[in-house]
Amino acid sequence: MILAxxxxxxxxxxxxxxxxxxxxxxxxxxxxxxxxxxDRTYVAVDCVGAxxxxxxxxxxxxxxxxxxxxxMSIVGIxxxxxxxx
Amino acid sequence: MILAxxxxxxxxxxxxxxxxxxxxxxxxxxxxxxxxxxDRTYVAVDCVGAxxxxxxxxxxxxxxxxxxxxxMSIVGIxxxxxxxx
Amino acid sequence: MILAxxxxxxxxxxxxxxxxxxxxxxxxxxxxxxxxxxDRTYVAVDCVGAxxxxxxxxxxxxxxxxxxxxxMSIVGIxxxxxxxx
Amino acid sequence: MILAxxxxxxxxxxxxxxxxxxxxxxxxxxxxxxxxxxDRTYVAVDCVGAxxxxxxxxxxxxxxxxxxxxxMSIVGIxxxxxxxx
Amino acid sequence: MILAxxxxxxxxxxxxxxxxxxxxxxxxxxxxxxxxxxDRTYVAVDCVGAxxxxxxxxxxxxxxxxxxxxxMSIVGIxxxxxxxx
Numbered sequence: 001m002i003l004a005x006x007x008x009x010x011x012x013x014x015x016x017x018x019x020x021x022x023x024x025x026x027x028x029x030x031x032x033x034x035x036x037x038x039d040r041t042y043v044a045v046d047c048v049g050a051x052x053x054x055x056x057x058x059x060x061x062x063x064x065x066x067x068x069x070x071x072m073s074i075v076g077i078x079x080x081x082x083x084x085x
Numbered sequence: 086m087i088l089a090x091x092x093x094x095x096x097x098x099x100x101x102x103x104x105x106x107x108x109x110x111x112x113x114x115x116x117x118x119x120x121x122x123x124d125r126t127y128v129a130v131d132c133v134g135a136x137x138x139x140x141x142x143x144x145x146x147x148x149x150x151x152x153x154x155x156x157m158s159i160v161g162i163x164x165x166x167x168x169x170x
Numbered sequence: 171m172i173l174a175x176x177x178x179x180x181x182x183x184x185x186x187x188x189x190x191x192x193x194x195x196x197x198x199x200x201x202x203x204x205x206x207x208x209d210r211t212y213v214a215v216d217c218v219g220a221x222x223x224x225x226x227x228x229x230x231x232x233x234x235x236x237x238x239x240x241x242m243s244i245v246g247i248x249x250x251x252x253x254x255x
Numbered sequence: 256m257i258l259a260x261x262x263x264x265x266x267x268x269x270x271x272x273x274x275x276x277x278x279x280x281x282x283x284x285x286x287x288x289x290x291x292x293x294d295r296t297y298v299a300v301d302c303v304g305a306x307x308x309x310x311x312x313x314x315x316x317x318x319x320x321x322x323x324x325x326x327m328s329i330v331g332i333x334x335x336x337x338x339x340x
Numbered sequence: 341m342i343l344a345x346x347x348x349x350x351x352x353x354x355x356x357x358x359x360x361x362x363x364x365x366x367x368x369x370x371x372x373x374x375x376x377x378x379d380r381t382y383v384a385v386d387c388v389g390a391x392x393x394x395x396x397x398x399x400x401x402x403x404x405x406x407x408x409x410x411x412m413s414i415v416g417i418x419x420x421x422x423x424x425x
Contacts, residue, residue, distance in 0.1 A: 001212060032198075057180070093339055218355060246354065
């Protein structure tokens with residue numbers, strides 16, 4: 001998983017079945033200074049009710065679940081990051 | 086998923102069975118300025134009727150579905166991108 | 171797998187079901203000099219009881235196991251690294 | 256999938272069972288100028304009868320099929336690339 | 341798959357079940373000049389009896405096999421590399 005911050009959202013009416021009803025958010029990977037890294041922005045399905053500016057955990061990889069696809073997803077909202085301890 | 090723009094198409098008569106009948110498009114990843122990023126062009130199967138210059142959602146990863154391969158695919162056409170909100 | 175060092179931990183109360191009860195650690199990939207590499211920090215589920223500053227083996231990729239997701243994980247604690255022999 | 260060009264071949268007598276009988280080719284990813292990109296060379300199993308200098312479609316990712324592994328593969332021979340249209 | 345060279349080995353007593361009994365080798369990806377590339381070293385399970393300095397084929401990705409994980413693995417020992425032919 002990567003640490004990321006929610007930086008926006010995406011509207012896509014025409015989409016494949018596995019994305020129907022999904023909330024699609026822009027997420028940007030965080031560097032070691034916890035600032036967004038240039039050109040590392042992805043689109044992820046929100047599974048946890050995240051909002052813009054939240055720090056989140058993002059599964060970078062696509063997977064199958066019970067014979068259905070699951071796209072890249074936000075799987076947690078980060079409350080605290082303890083670095084170096 | 087990544088944001089990309091459709092930048093062309095590919096003709097390949099000789100191909101593996103899982104690609105037969107697929108529409109193969111060139112897609113180039115978008116940077117944070119929503120401009121194409123150099124040397125990040127892929128070939129994706131179109132699942133949603135996308136055309137050249139459309140902004141699209143692309144699943145970067147290959148997967149199996151019901152015991153069949155599914156190649157990298159365009160899974161949505163993007164109508165609006167809200168950055169920073 | 172990659173060699174990494176544990177560089178911190180993450181608290182996330184709101185998270186998807188597959189992460190419930192998991193210990194989430196920050197891990198930073200090691201370069202050839204066995205020093206952490208800038209901006210290559212991930213969040214991994216600890217499977218082996220690792221602690222901060224431990225050298226660890228990390229599976230970079232997400233997978234399904236017995237119809238359940240398994241997130242990026244720490245799968246070993248490294249005791250010795252023999253380079254060039 | 257990526258666009259690549261076949262740049263050589265590899266001989267490996269001692270190999271795992273899933274590769275037995277495979278034709279292993281060196282493939283190098285193409286940049287936006289359709290020239291090979293430095294240090295982006297892979298080894299792929301040929302599924303379509305490709306030869307050196309052919310432009311090909313390569314699935315970058317490893318997958319399971321009917322309980323058998325399938326290694327990175329050449330899945331199409333490219334005849335034409337239409338850029339920007 | 342990538343071409344790599346075996347550059348060392350790793351000792352990890354405390355490890356997850358799927359790695360038990362595995363021989364863990366350090367492998368470094370080779371560039372187009374067939375020299376190791378800086379900071380592209382991984383840990384792979386040896387499936388073919390490889391030794392230090394051998395040129396090997398490495399599956400970069402993690403997969404499931406018969407409901408068991410299979411970590412990144414060395415899947416072949418390379419005897420000859422024919423570039424450009």
